[in-house]
Amino acid sequence: MKLTRRSALIAGATLPFLRNSARAATTPGRLVFGLSSYPPTMLPWANAGTAAATAKLMFHRGLLGYGPDGTLRGELAEKWEHAEDGAWVLHLRDAVFHNGAPVTSADVAWTVEQVAAEKSTAYLRAEMQRIARVDTPDAKTVRLVTKEPMATLPYLLASYFLPVVAKDSTKDNPLGVGAGPFVMTSEERGVALDFQAFDKFYRPGLPKLKTLRMVAYADENLRVAALQAGDVDLIEYVPWQSMPSIEADPKLSLQSTPGPFMYLTFNGKVKPFDDARVRQAVAHAIRREEIIKAAFFGRGSPIEGLPLTEGTAFYDAKLARGWTYDPAKAKSLLAAAGVGSGFSCKLLSTAQYGMHKDTAAVVQQHLAEIGIQAELVLPDWATRVTLGNRGQYEMAVMGSASEYNDPDGLTSFLAGNLAVSYVRSFGLDIPKIDELLAAGRAEFDDARRHAIYTELQQVFLDQAPIVGLCFRAQGYAMSKQVSGFHNLPGALTFYSGTTLEETTTG
C-alpha cells in the first residue's frame, strides 16, 4: 500500500510540470516546424530531399525564387532580362551574407563554377555545364552566356538546388555561408535544427519570426499527433488519412495542393511494352478514382494526359482527358498489338511506402480485367531504385513531382535520350518527344512555346512513354495561430518553406 501511495503522489506531483512542457510550443515570434525526416545532408547544391531543401531555404537563397502565388520573383537578383545577344543578365540587389560580406557577381560566378565543375556532385551540374561563361561586368551585374538558347534558365536559377554561396566559404564549412533569412545556430543530428532571424536579411522587416526550430518526425502519425498536442506549430507531408480530422479541428488549418503525381514507367526493351499500343491499353484500363480513393483517401485528381496541373499556362483541357477509362478500347489496342489474349508481367513497386504499394495493388486489379496478369514485386525502396536504374523490371509504379510549373519541368520523366534512370521508362526513346522538349526549352516566344507544348501533349498521348495515374494532395497543416505561411501551387509545393520568412505565430 505504501508503495502505491508513494507512486500516486510522485505521479501527481510530476504531471502538472509535464503538462506545461508539452504546451510550450506556440510562443509569439517562435515557430516549431515538424519535418518529415532529418536532412541526410545539407550540402548547398546537393539534392537531399524535401526536408533538406526546406531547411536549406532558411539559410541559403538563390538568384531567383518563387512568391507565395508561385510566380518567379527576384531573390538575390533584383531584376533579370534576356539580352539581345542571347545572354541572361541579372542585376543583384544590396544583400549581405551571414558573414557580413556583400553578395557580389564574383560570388555568383564562383557558385556556377562550383556547381558545373568536373568533380562536382551538384544536382544541377549538367544544366550549369550548358552555361558557356559567366561575365561579371561589375560587382552587381551578372551575364550568363549559354551554349544554346535556354528560355527556361530562370526556373533553374530559382531552384533550391542552386543557392548562391559566399565565395570560398565551403572550404571552412561544407554547408557554405548563405544570405537566407535565418542563421542556423545549432544542429543535433537526427533530431532537430535551430535557427535565428538574420537581422541583415535583404527584405526589410523579414523574417518576422525571431527563432525557428525544425524537429524531424519520421512517423507521419506522430507528426500529426505532435501538431494536435501542441508540440509543433506547423507540419509538412500531412498524411491523407489525417486531413479530415485536421480540417475538423477548430484550432488547426490545412493547406493542400495537387502537386506531386503517381505514374507508371515501362521497360521498352521488353515485349510487349515496346509497343505504344500496349502502353496506351494500360492507360485506358485504369480507373484512376479508385487509386485516389485507396491510396490517397480521396485527396487527389486523376491524370489522363501529360501531368500538367490544371490552371497552369500550357494546360489543355481536352488533351488532359486523352486517356479516359475505356476497357473496350484497351482490349482492342491489345488485340491490335497481337496480345489480345492477354499476357503476364511483373509490376515493380515498393513495400516501404504505402502509397506506392496501394497504387500497385489497384493497378494490378485493373490490368487483370483486360487480361494482363501483373505479379507485384515489392522490395524496399533502395532495391526498387537499383532495379529501376538497371532496367530489371517490366512495368513500375513511381511517384514524383515536376521540377517547376512548366512542361520543361517534366523533361526528366519523358526524355528518353537522357541517361538511364528509375524515374523514367527504361530503353524507351521517342525522338519526337526529345525534339519537342528541346524546342520548347529554346523558344522564347510564348505563342510558339504554346504550340510546341500542345503538340507534345498529343505525341505524349499517342506514345505513352509513361502513364500518369493521379496527382496527390500535398499538405501542410498548422495551428491557427500561425499566419503568413503559404503552400505554393502545383509542383512548387516543396518550395513552400520560402514563405517561412513571412510567417508569424501568436
Added chain:
Amino acid sequence: MLWIARRIGVAILLVWAVASIVFLAIRLVPGDPAELLLSQGGVAPDPATVAELHEQLGLDRPVLTQYIDNFRHLLSGDLGQSLQDGSPVAGEIARRLPRTLELIGVAAVFAVLLGIPGGLFAAIRRDSALDRIGTYLSALALAVPVFVVGTLMVLVFAQTLRWVPAGGYVPLARDPLQHLALLAMPAITIGLGLAATVFRMTRASVLDVSQRDFVRAARAKGLGQARILLHHVLRNALMPVVTVLALHLGTLLGGTVLVEYVFNYPGLSGLLVEAVNARDYPEVEGVVLVISVLFVALNLAVDLLYAVLDPRVRTA
C-alpha cells in the same frame, strides 16, 4: 589463465566474424548508396554525378581493398564516416548509445518495480481475484505489440490529455524535466512488456521455491512470514528472473526500433534502420559492431564470473 585467454580469443574471433558478415551482407543487398543519396525525392541524378560520388566515397574500389581498409581503420579505433554527410560514425554512436541504454535502463527499473512486487503478491495470494487479474493483465501486456501500446499512449496522454509531448528527445543537461517527460512514454511502453515477463517469472519462481524443504524448515523454526518471504523465498526465486531480464535487455540493445519510431526517440536501433535504408555502409557496420561487442563482452563477463564462482568451469 589459459582458459581465460582462450575465452578472450574466441570473443575476438566472434566480433571479427560478425563484422565480416555484416561488411559482405550489406554490400550483397541491392541498393547503391551514391544513387540513393542523389535520388532523394524521386529525382533522376546525372550518372556522371553518381560516378563522381562513388569515387569520392571510395565505393569504386574493389571490395577486397575496401574490406582490408575497413579493418585497418577498425584496428585503429576508427569506425569511418557516414556516407550521407561525412560525420564520424563513432561520434554518432557515442551520442545514440547512451540514449538507448537510458531508455532500456528506465524500462528495466519500471519492469522490476512493477513485476517483482506484483509477482510476489500474486504468488502469496495464489488463485485470488487479484492473482487472476494480474495474470490476465500480464498476458495482455505480452500479447499487444509495442507499437499499439505506444500509439495508444500518444493518443491518450499526448493528444487527448496533453500531459506529455507526443515524442522527441531533449538532452538531460538542456532541460531535465522535458527530458524525463519525453523519456516516460517510450520507457513505459518497453517496460510494460518486460514487467509482464518479470511478473510471470517471479510468480512462478516464488511458488516453486515456496515448496522447497529449506522454506519448510524455516517455517518450522518459527521464522516470521515476511522474513521467510524476503530473505529465503524471494532471494532464491529472483535468480531465474534476473537471468531472463538480462537476456531481454541484451536483445533490446538493437531491438527498440518500433518504440523509437513511434515516439521519435533518436536511439541506436533507429540509427541502424535509417543506415540500412540509406545503405550507409560505415554506419551499419559501426552500429552492428558496437552492439556485437557489447553482447560478446557481456557474455565473456558472465563466463568469467561463472569461472570465479565455480572452479569446475575452469577445468571443464
